[in-house]
Amino acid sequence: MDASLNRRKFVQASVCAGCALSMGGTLLAAPGAQAADALPLTKELSDQEALYYDKLDDLKIQCKLCPKECRVADKERGYCGVRENKGGVYTTLVYGRPCTLHVDPIEKKPLFHYMPGTAAFSIATAGCNMECKFCQNWDISQFRPEQIRMIDLSPQKTADLAKETKSQTIAYTYSEPVIFYEYMYDAAKAARELGVGSVMISNGYIQEKPLRALCKQLTGVKIDFKAFTEKFYKETCSGELAPVLKALKIIREEGVWLELVVLIIPTLNDGEDENKSMAEWIVKNLGDQVPVHLTRYHPTYKLKITSTPVKTLEKLRSLMMKEGLKYVYLGNVAGHPSENTKCPECGAMLIRRLGFQTQIENLEDGECKKCHTKIPGVWSDPLVKISG
Amino acid sequence: MKPIYSRRAVLTSMGLAAFTGPALWLPRRSQSADSYLNPMQKSRVVIARAENILQPDNTLDAERAGKLLDEAMRALGGLGEKKEAVDVWRSLFSPADRVAIKINSLAGRMLSPHPELAYAIAERLIEIGIPADRIVIWDRSERELEKAGYDPREAKGKALLAATDSQGVGYEPQPEISGSIGSCFSRIVSKGCTALINLGVLKDHDLSGVSAAMKNLFGVIHNPNRYHFDVHKDPYLPDLCLHPYIKNKIRLTICDGFRGQYDGGPAYSPKGIWNYGGLIASTDQTAVDSVAESILSRKRRENNLPSFREQDREPLYIQLAEEKKVGRADPSRIDAVEATI
Numbered sequence A: 001m002d003a004s005l006n007r008r009k010f011v012q013a014s015v016c017a018g019c020a021l022s023m024g025g026t027l028l029a030a031p032g033a034q035a036a037d038a039l040p041l042t043k044e045l046s047d048q049e050a051l052y053y054d055k056l057d058d059l060k061i062q063c064k065l066c067p068k069e070c071r072v073a074d075k076e077r078g079y080c081g082v083r084e085n086k087g088g089v090y091t092t093l094v095y096g097r098p099c100t101l102h103v104d105p106i107e108k109k110p111l112f113h114y115m116p117g118t119a120a121f122s123i124a125t126a127g128c129n130m131e132c133k134f135c136q137n138w139d140i141s142q143f144r145p146e147q148i149r150m151i152d153l154s155p156q157k158t159a160d161l162a163k164e165t166k167s168q169t170i171a172y173t174y175s176e177p178v179i180f181y182e183y184m185y186d187a188a189k190a191a192r193e194l195g196v197g198s199v200m201i202s203n204g205y206i207q208e209k210p211l212r213a214l215c216k217q218l219t220g221v222k223i224d225f226k227a228f229t230e231k232f233y234k235e236t237c238s239g240e241l242a243p244v245l246k247a248l249k250i251i252r253e254e255g256v257w258l259e260l261v262v263l264i265i266p267t268l269n270d271g272e273d274e275n276k277s278m279a280e281w282i283v284k285n286l287g288d289q290v291p292v293h294l295t296r297y298h299p300t301y302k303l304k305i306t307s308t309p310v311k312t313l314e315k316l317r318s319l320m321m322k323e324g325l326k327y328v329y330l331g332n333v334a335g336h337p338s339e340n341t342k343c344p345e346c347g348a349m350l351i352r353r354l355g356f357q358t359q360i361e362n363l364e365d366g367e368c369k370k371c372h373t374k375i376p377g378v379w380s381d382p383l384v385k386i387s388g
Numbered sequence B: 001m002k003p004i005y006s007r008r009a010v011l012t013s014m015g016l017a018a019f020t021g022p023a024l025w026l027p028r029r030s031q032s033a034d035s036y037l038n039p040m041q042k043s044r045v046v047i048a049r050a051e052n053i054l055q056p057d058n059t060l061d062a063e064r065a066g067k068l069l070d071e072a073m074r075a076l077g078g079l080g081e082k083k084e085a086v087d088v089w090r091s092l093f094s095p096a097d098r099v100a101i102k103i104n105s106l107a108g109r110m111l112s113p114h115p116e117l118a119y120a121i122a123e124r125l126i127e128i129g130i131p132a133d134r135i136v137i138w139d140r141s142e143r144e145l146e147k148a149g150y151d152p153r154e155a156k157g158k159a160l161l162a163a164t165d166s167q168g169v170g171y172e173p174q175p176e177i178s179g180s181i182g183s184c185f186s187r188i189v190s191k192g193c194t195a196l197i198n199l200g201v202l203k204d205h206d207l208s209g210v211s212a213a214m215k216n217l218f219g220v221i222h223n224p225n226r227y228h229f230d231v232h233k234d235p236y237l238p239d240l241c242l243h244p245y246i247k248n249k250i251r252l253t254i255c256d257g258f259r260g261q262y263d264g265g266p267a268y269s270p271k272g273i274w275n276y277g278g279l280i281a282s283t284d285q286t287a288v289d290s291v292a293e294s295i296l297s298r299k300r301r302e303n304n305l306p307s308f309r310e311q312d313r314e315p316l317y318i319q320l321a322e323e324k325k326v327g328r329a330d331p332s333r334i335d336a337v338e339a340t341i
């Protein structure tokens, strides 16, 4: 296969998508996904040594990347399925091995206060350190890398491709970027050199040391805040809440732009008390300016409960706003007015959204044009710090 | 890597090409859990051992291995002199079956089921009328098969070699729930076979304590790493064995113990290796695990190693499998017999 030719084709296609996005100010067309078919596929897993693990006796290791702290014997893998013990050396099998590449609008992440209307070069590898029964991307997150497609794309090439596609940001997304930490870290570093930002779309299930180091390379983070009970994390996601709460505080401390998504699932995490407590916790620990996206669940993967009624989302939105949160959006509800950003002081329409289409109205230099209230977010160069 | 088998052969002979919907065949001679419900019935496990079969280079004397296998099967059938091993094979399989022999090749050539034993099993199946191209020796990946010493040239005329990652095979597109597990199954077990033989290895496992029979079947699902935490005490393995693909298809379990490993598993670790010199066979895989546990525990005691319980990896899943009626774990309900040549 002529990889260079195909790569060129991919870039051309993606650049067109980027052009559509960079028209700013008017309603922008969502670019849709760009297929990664044109890039060189490989069957070879990476054997890059992993970061953050301890060597134990008898060639065993203990991973210290996420709170699962897998103890892994020789030739075995950790829970995430993408890190393998090879004779006492822990390796990441997915370094430079994305399974999917798309140029998406940043709104799709969703990040609403981060460079609206821009393109995010979005990548993922196989694997995840949780197993959410409602995972929308389970066909990549719940598989081992060799069970699905692998593209041979080094961190540097990833950054180059982001630049070539005129993406202002690389989004590490779809599956769980924590488990491809080394690849994400190096790609973010390379991207930074090119003036391209990096956002992590994650479950926040990561240990402090790697998280603090990573924050230095990131320009934004979106955390899937799955619920506010340990029961939900344990039974529905095979995870834990406490380490996620800790990670959220660390991200805040490190000053990286943060937005939250809560997927509301009937009967499992839609209780008023639970969501009130969550809002209280957010206001107290992360501040009232953190955008929160309440998104609508639809049955998928192993969860067959019926879709969330829009009314439930609306009720929880007003409840959370009553607790003091200034920016609570609804997601997966096409055309709902709660997708728009309004000034919390004067109520002026700042950003109008329709699906992934965005129109900036009364927002200028991170301020409401009408009343000059500062609106928190990353509104210009992603490598410039938060303005709010 | 060169294709390890003819793609067309597996897809056609094992029936994978034809399938788009749910499984069409039901096994003719199911040894389902129901057969263990009779409280009067014990599960027979044969421990067949003989000297001079395992060679210094870790290959088997194929002829003697075949003879030991025959003796094991005769003993398994509880046969009087009148019956031959082939009758036992006939009682378990029919010429219309498509048989998948699932091996455990994780540890490579030094600690995987010996190819000579796998081929001997395939030859017995051919003897009862199952064509070689309806017998498949398989595991998760072609690479693992190759590393474990399985060579398509040697397998030729005895069985097909295939892996779930072979082109055109793959996993079922949707996960299926069975108790505590939810996984996509290899299409070899969901659609490619009517009968399953579990051919594992007698070895220690860091997390499950024992890996002999049930643990080998983690290799039929796409996400075994999801179930490794506390696998020694959680119901994952019994639940997997209760899925109809396993429960209705498994006919025979053979654990290769010519060489065993009582410590340092699941990878090959020379310090825990010993020549046990035989195999363990049963139609009840839980009973094979139970017997394997006692063999490995004895060996660990002899070598002054802490017990599985002391290391917090006692294989309680074996007892759970009895509670869930997968098979027998209680030694008093296992009829362990010895055989030799």
Ligand code: SF4
Binding pocket: A063, A064, A065, A066, A067, A068, A069, A070, A077, A078, A079, A080, A081, A083, A128, A129, A178, A179
């Ligand atoms: S990153 Fe993977 S291997 Fe490491 S502790 Fe988490 S789940 Fe386990």
